[in-house]
Amino acid sequence: MRITEVETFLVPPRWLFLKLSTDEGVVGWGEPVVEGRAETVRAAVHELSELLVGEDPLRIEDHWQKLYRGGFYRGGPVLSSVLAGYDQALWDIAGKVRGAPVHELLGGPVRDRLRVYTWVGGDEPDAIADAVAAQVAAGFTAVKMNANGRLRAIDTLAAARAVLRRAEEARAALGDDRDLAIDFHGRVSPAMARRLLAMLADVAPMFVEEPVLPEHLHLVGGLVNGSTVPLATGERLYSRWDFRAPLAAGVAVAQPDPSHAGGISEVRRIAALAEVHGATLAPHCPLGPIALAASLQLGFAVPNFLIQEQSLRMHYHRDGDLLDYLVDPSPFDFTDGHAARPLAPGLGVEIDEAAVRRAAELGHAWRNPVWRHDDGGLAEW
Incomplete structure (x- = not known):
């Protein structure tokens, strides 16, 4: 069997799909994308296709090594996302x-069902209690919300209390038997992170995500040591080497x-590294169906899996x-906040290629917002 063709499809709302065709008619789908830079990733996908076309698709690890190490410059969001899509x-x-199914090839299932969480609110959430109650009624046992919108490096007590108030509203709607995850989204300075983590301790979040920007991960050990709130990070880290320091610091x-992080092959290795440090895995996935399918396959094979993000609606x-x-949405039918183990071969989903091709005729040019503070200075989104 040989790879014969690489195709890419820009599809709304902000995704890029990859299709690998073979001379025996078997096709594989991947989802390589950097949100807001899909066209850049698409160009790199086709640039690197010269390393795969004509090759045996079953030599997965050899292809991973070649795509990662075959160029003098390696890593980063674009190249790692290209590698991820090919790997999927x-x-x-x-x-x-x-x-x-892929999880059978990774050693077989280690659980019978897989816990997922859902989002409530937006970048500046309001009406939190009603939104959480709706998700509880839908059967979810965990929700995640952004803690805040624009936040200055050292903001007012009122701004800090607004974060706490929203978290308290969510916790009240969830009760003690369900979980609340809070995303700082890299919008919070190290100084404000220390203040907010102390204030949020009694809300008992399952975790606080991206407590500081990736550029400030050298400070995360101090946050770990200064708070009882579990800290999470990794959506802007792209390899096991990137995870080494934050895991050693106690994330x-x-x-x-x-x-983004090298696909199924590399995320499995990152999970093993996390296990060494007593940490769990909760793959980032606010993306499309192929990315979620890959995440679920990993979740059923990884012993230290915690919970899965998903972006339905x-x-x-x-x-x-x-x-x-x-073609069939049933793999993403969640019951009591859990996904059933996929049994179909491969990633476990059948992509509706006709729908993909129609959507790709429209394409997209999604960009993340550029935020500014009221004084005109740039704010983290």
Whole structure:
């Protein structure tokens, strides 16, 4: 079997899909994208296709090494996302060839169902209690919310109390038997992170995500030591080497994205590294159906898996959603806040290629917002 063609599709709301075709008719799908830079990733996908076309798709690890180490310059969001999309597609092909879901190829399932969480609110959430109650009624046992919108490096007591008030409203709606995750989204300075983590301790978040920017991860050990709140990070880290320092500093939850951090192969290695440090895995995945399918396959194979993010009907999805590109949406039917173990071969989802091609005719040019403070200075989004 040989890879014969690489195709890419820009599809709404903000995704990039990759299709690998073979001379035996087996195809694999991947989702390589950097949100807001999909065209850049697309160019790199086709640039690196010369390393794969004509090759045996079943040599997954050899291809991973070649795509990662074959260039003098390596890593970073663009190249690691390209590698991730190819890796997902190769595992999809391998599972289809062998008639097994990917998690079976990774050693078999270590659980029977997989816990997922859902989002409430937006970047500056309000009406939190009603939004949380709706998700509880839908059966979810955990929700995540952004803690805040624009926040100055050292903001007012009123701004800090607004974060606490929203978290308290969410906790009250959830009760003590469900979990609340809070995302700082890298919008919080190290100084404000220390203040907010102390204030949020009694709300008992499952974790606080991206407590500081990736550029400030050398400070995360101090945050770990100064708070009882479990800290999570990783959506803007792209390899096991990037995770080494924050895990050693005591981060409790690793959040690599299977569409950014080298795909299924590398996220599995990151999970093993996290296990060494007593940390758990909660893959980042506010993306499309292929990325989520890859995440679920990992979750069923990784012993130290904690919970899975998913983006059904997420507030970013105004022009499309996950189910729009599936022949059968049932793999993403969540019952009591859990996903069932996928049994179909490969990634476990059948992509509706006709729908993908129609959507790609429209494409997208999604960009993240550029925020400014009231004084005109740039704010972190």
